[in-house]
Amino acid sequence: MKDNEYKLGQIVWADYTSEHADSLKEFYKEVAGWKEHPIKMQDENGEYHDYAMLREENEVAGGICYKRGVNSAIPS
Structure with missing residues (x-):
């Protein structure tokens, strides 16, 4: 990585695992102005969406x- 590739304080990448992903994505949309890109997922209980958040x-x-x-085993 070059010294000037990222700005000081810039969020570069973060994954957040939560039981409340829909509420959390709405928070980041409102606070950071990010947009969501839904990613179709499936487990033994059916389909759901995780989200890539876009600047x-x-x-x-x-x-x-x-x-x-x-x-499911990843800490929040």
């Missing part, structure tokens, strides 16, 4: 994932 049209800031399926 710009194609610039991914991070992910918000439900604490279920493949992410």
